[in-house]
Amino acid sequence: MSGLFDAHCHLDFDAFDEDRAAVLVRAEAAGVREIVIAGVDPDGSARAREVARAALGGVRVRACAGLHPWWVDRLDDDGLDAALARLRDELTGEEAAIGEFGLDAASVSRGGSAARQERALGAQLDLACARGLPAVLHVVRCHDRLLELLRARDVLPRFLLHGWSGPEHLMPHLVALGGWFSFGPRVTRDGHAKLKRSLRWVASEHPGRWLIETDAPDAGLSPGARGEPGDLAAVAAAVAVALCRDEASVGDVTSRNAETFYSDGAAWH
């Protein structure tokens, strides 16, 4: 087996400040060979880059840079312009992707601005295209709107719907636009029949378009527990059960897919 690839986590968060090195050792022992850290704001993206640079041992760590919709919702229009300019100016060429960014209706219902989230989405898709980087998207209860906005664009990067839990019927449309899907610790839980159906669909119809992730420290394996990249072994095991496959083949396929997704590449179309 080639090892596991955690396609999305937040190893830079202060939840790991006390024991980040030990977390990486445990991840390696669990079979994780690669980790991509998402960026959520300018300071966080810089920290993610530092954590990636400092990582020792047998796990390759890379970082993305992006503006998460929860963070965008704290800004006014001028603040968003400044943050987007800073995001662009601080790219170093080491980024695995632009992200995470996207649309979050739950955040809008807490007082956020859908219009500002959409502006941030468009600007970061532009940036990903301009740099030939893929994009990592966070989308909560806005998938129809996302599809509308993506279809209205002339050019799109490869994009990953991280922590996929959206409507199954939209998946073929998202695939057609260059979409990939990543599945997290939710697949380890009982129930979630629709999510597991989505997983089976993409794994059989578009076997090159799916990945696995922990989204650590959020979404631990048990309620309230801190997640960590080593949990990916349990995610892979649950995916193997859902697909009636062995864990090694799940590890191989998802690692290869993640490698391809996060490789340098031009915009999709």
Ligand SMILES: [Zn+2]
């Ligand atoms: Zn995340």
